[in-house]
Amino acid sequence: MHKVMIVDDSPTILASMSGILGSAGYSVVKAANAEDALGQVKAGLSPALVITDYHMPGMHGVQLIEALRKLTQTRFTPMLVLTTESQQEKRDEARKAGATGWLVKPVQADKLLEVVKQVAPSLQAIAA
């Protein structure tokens, strides 16, 4: 089943994103850090969309994207960075790593859902 993977060390963000995406009918899977996310994908999870924080203990979000791009099931998966970070250099770094887009926290629910539909249109089929 297609799922949206949320990666963030903040329980607030995990709950917030689950609330927004869950209300719109998306199925969400959560990871508290990049290593956990990578482990889930290596264990067989094939998310239809990955939304990751930038600053996390251990691997940061862009490193996670680089690692996921090397795996078969996430090579072409859309990946968004959701972060408080606003520096253009970090954005460029994310773009080079293969990120699909960059969202600055706090992100409005309707804007987030618009972006999700835009970058992962196949997910619309399972949306309520």
Next chain:
Amino acid sequence: MRTAAPALPKIEIRTLLISGGAGCLVGVLPLVLGAAQPAHLVIAAASAICGGVVTRALQRPARSAPAEGASPSRHEADAAAWGVPPAIAREPVEAAQDEPRDDTQARAQAAAQDLADLEPLFSVTREQLRSIVGQTEGAAAAIMASLEALNTAQTRSAGCLTGARERIVGVAEQSDAALHTLARSLGTYLDGRLRETRAERSAVDAAAAQMQGLDNLIVSLEKVGASTRMLALNANIEASRAGIHGAGFKVIARELQDLAQASQAAMAEARTQVSNVQQTIGQVLTVEHGAEGTLSEQQRLQALMTELDSIAQTTTQVLLGMVRSDLTEVASLTSAVGTEVLSVFGQVQFQDVVRQQIEAIEESNAMLQLCLDGLQRSLNGQEPEAPMRPAAILETARLHYVTQIQRHVDAQALGRVTAHTDVPDIELF
């Protein structure tokens, strides 16, 4: 009221021994070993000077507690009012007039001690900041839990509303159709009965007219019978006058008289029969008159059914109107609640933004602590473990900024004008 500065102790023998010993050891040892160089003499001299510095350090006046029963100083009183522990609320060291060099060292030592005493403040500040993060996380978690509950309730409410709306529309349409069908069936039935009644009435009216004609005919025949009887009577009289010659004619006259009597009897019977039939027709007409009342009832019933049909239509329209307007508005409001819930789901993310800003302050706090630790070591005549300049602290703190707000506040506080870079919050690559 200030306390008098304690008198500086005189140089002790052991300190002289330390300085002299150190100098001699460095300077004389190479001579003994036969490897004396000019540099060793310089080192010996420097060692002697160092010994003197160490001696000065050892001459630092001890912190004396105020004498028992003595009144607290103004500094101590202020500190007590703010709840500052006595160890931190130390009286500044008074300047000694007679030995300025020793006084400077004493001040440096006191400042170093002040810095050392600041360490708990950094720990407390760090824990306070962590506590704030914890509190905001707890509050955010509570808000999220409430939002989840609200969202679930809103979703169920919207589902119930949709179901109720569909059911009301279904019932209204079914009710309307059933009443309409009933009214139409009754109308058709009543129309049929009305037509039948009208046909029966026409037949009875025709029969009554025919019977009246028959009655008139009987009256005419009765007149003919009466004339015949008079003719037979006159013929009989004339036959009697004719005597034997009228005998045959008298027989005819008698027969004619019998015929007139028989005809009169038949006419009477016919009149009786016609009268009976007319009575029957009269009864039928009476029934028909009743039927006219029934007809009127039927018409009223039909009008009632038409009215019922109209009421059913009106009721359906009202119900459908209610569904379209009131329930639609309620559905719209429920949807708006859902939108607001979604919005709050997004806004709660501010907690993570604040957390990261507080963590940046915490990092600055830690660096400040390191800096003050270095200052403390310098004041104590020690080499700082990790020298750090205030400018470097600020620069490092800036490196930890993640939000545009942090950079803006930084620039604003320092009165700097920064180039406004309008970076979009959402960017798709």
